Amino acid sequence: MNRMLAFADRNRKEILRDTLSYIFCIAFPLAMLVIMTLVNTSIPKESGMTVFRIDNLSVGIAVFGQAFVMLFTALTVSKDRAGSFLVRMYATPMESSDFTMGYMLPMLVIALVQNLLIYLASLVISLITGPAINPLGLLASMITLIPSAVMFIGFGLLFGTLFSDKAAPGICSILISVSSFVGCIWFDADNTGGVMLTICKVLPFYYCTRSGRSAVRLDFGVNTWLVPFVIVLACAAALTVLASLVFRSRMKADLS
Amino acid sequence: MNMIETKNLTRKYGEKTAVNDLSLTVQEGELFALLGVNGAGKTTTIRMLSCLSKPTSGEAFVDGHSCTRESTAVKQVIGLSPQDTAVADHLTVRENLEFMAAVYGCDRGEVKTRADRIIEEFRLGEVEHQRAQTLSGGWKRKLSIAMALISDPKVLFLDEPTLGLDVLARRELWKEIEKLKGRMTVVLTTHYMEEAEHLSDRLAIMVAGRIAAAGTLQEILAQGGADNLEDAFVAIAEKEGIA
Numbered sequence: 001m002n003r004m005l006a007f008a009d010r011n012r013k014e015i016l017r018d019t020l021s022y023i024f025c026i027a028f029p030l031a032m033l034v035i036m037t038l039v040n041t042s043i044p045k046e047s048g049m050t051v052f053r054i055d056n057l058s059v060g061i062a063v064f065g066q067a068f069v070m071l072f073t074a075l076t077v078s079k080d081r082a083g084s085f086l087v088r089m090y091a092t093p094m095e096s097s098d099f100t101m102g103y104m105l106p107m108l109v110i111a112l113v114q115n116l117l118i119y120l121a122s123l124v125i126s127l128i129t130g131p132a133i134n135p136l137g138l139l140a141s142m143i144t145l146i147p148s149a150v151m152f153i154g155f156g157l158l159f160g161t162l163f164s165d166k167a168a169p170g171i172c173s174i175l176i177s178v179s180s181f182v183g184c185i186w187f188d189a190d191n192t193g194g195v196m197l198t199i200c201k202v203l204p205f206y207y208c209t210r211s212g213r214s215a216v217r218l219d220f221g222v223n224t225w226l227v228p229f230v231i232v233l234a235c236a237a238a239l240t241v242l243a244s245l246v247f248r249s250r251m252k253a254d255l256s
Numbered sequence: 257m258n259m260i261e262t263k264n265l266t267r268k269y270g271e272k273t274a275v276n277d278l279s280l281t282v283q284e285g286e287l288f289a290l291l292g293v294n295g296a297g298k299t300t301t302i303r304m305l306s307c308l309s310k311p312t313s314g315e316a317f318v319d320g321h322s323c324t325r326e327s328t329a330v331k332q333v334i335g336l337s338p339q340d341t342a343v344a345d346h347l348t349v350r351e352n353l354e355f356m357a358a359v360y361g362c363d364r365g366e367v368k369t370r371a372d373r374i375i376e377e378f379r380l381g382e383v384e385h386q387r388a389q390t391l392s393g394g395w396k397r398k399l400s401i402a403m404a405l406i407s408d409p410k411v412l413f414l415d416e417p418t419l420g421l422d423v424l425a426r427r428e429l430w431k432e433i434e435k436l437k438g439r440m441t442v443v444l445t446t447h448y449m450e451e452a453e454h455l456s457d458r459l460a461i462m463v464a465g466r467i468a469a470a471g472t473l474q475e476i477l478a479q480g481g482a483d484n485l486e487d488a489f490v491a492i493a494e495k496e497g498i499a
Contacts, residue, residue: 002358003358006359007359009358010351084342088336088342089359092359093332
């Protein structure tokens with residue numbers, strides 16, 4: 001436990017002392033929140049397009065921000081693997097679970113703080129532009145989105161373990177684009193329907209925004225919240241186990 | 257007492273044999289240098305002794321523990337400073353040291369005490385709060401060795417500790433390494449003759465994965481029929497058909 005916490009603390013410091021973390025994990029999502037709010041003011045009400053309305057947008061941006069936490073997880077792991085830092089750590093009594101939990105824990109804390117900042121900004125925007133968001137709804141949504149954060153961090157750990165420090169950011173960028181699109185952050189798949197909706201429903205990202213948006217409205221219906229939430233929870237668990245197994249297997253191969 | 261013992265240690269990478277039938281012993285408190293050109297098998301040997309690589313055949317023991325079957329016990333008693341400095345770049349010198357102490361299970365008080373002691377011992381005070389990424393090569397090497405020492409290891413492995421350093425930084429680091437003599441067992445790899453000559457109690461010359469000669473400096477000179485280590489090294493390597 002001590003070892004894992006020490007490693008987690010090192011990772012937290014490494015990320016928080018990198019200016020790029022603030023730009024991508026905080027500034028960029030907040031800028032997108034403001035920009036899309038401005039875009040929303042130009043959309044005629046008659047169009048019935050609500051995806052950029054602040055109660056929907058806030059959740060979309062929160063999930064979008066989590067994708068950048070994935071990028072930084074992948075960067076941290078792949079950089080450690082590329083240099084000799086992990087070699088030194090492999091020669092200590094640390095186990096593979098100390099490494100995986102040590103990478104995931106600080107990322108989860110960063111994702112929670114990021115979500116909090118996005119929701120605080122959303123709350124302020126909602127008071128200015130309306131409709132006003134219920135703070136309790138935002139709190140419920142923050143809790144609902146924890147498995148989503150774990151899932152993205154799991155992806156980051158997996159990509160950081162499997163790919164080099166040159167390739168991992170590229171792979172993550174692709175997933176950031178895909179997840180924001182099929183996660184229905186920038187368009188309303190339910191109203192679009194057809195093949196697009198089917199594709200969205202095959203991947204887990206749609207369920208992240210769906211469960212988060214339901215929670216903001218304090219709608220905890222089985223189909224609107226519970227089922228999407230359980231799907232994301234299952235994906236988060238699967239990704240965590242998969243990423244941990246892959247890391248362990250890579251570590252074993254490195255030490256063979 | 258033998259602190260390190262290898263028996264017919266061999267490591268192959270496909271068709272290439274990196275370490276070939278290596279048998280050696282290192283006594284407790286001894287500073288033992290593995291001297292050889294690039295690719296001689298020095299780093300592979302260190303990797304096997306620090307449980308970072310498994311031998312293809314043969315066995316290695318550190319403090320009586322098998323490096324393959326009891327790696328957890330071995331890792332508790334060793335410290336490693338790899339060839340690349342391997343420090344956490346965004347952490348300060350003190351934070352790097354405290355981090356390593358915590359990894360070895362020290363509680364908060366002990367972490368601070370050990371970091372204070374090492375900072376004083378290695379005269380790291382002037383860069384204590386400086387981030388590792390801003391340090392010069394010499395300071396980074398010093399920090400890397402200090403990190404390996406924070407757990408009070410019984411055995412310290414230094415892989416090419418002065419590689420790429422200027423002459424002043426190298427001499428400065430030699431002083432620190434010399435202070436360790438007798439306190440713990442130190443195995444260092446180097447391809448600098450004067451480094452092995454200056455620091456080691458005993459040394460081994462590795463050629464193409466084999467120990468071509470081992471003993472005290474005087475014994476090596478006698479084996480090579482030379483009056484300086486460089487000539488002895490060349491003579492021994494030539495005998496092995498390398499030079």
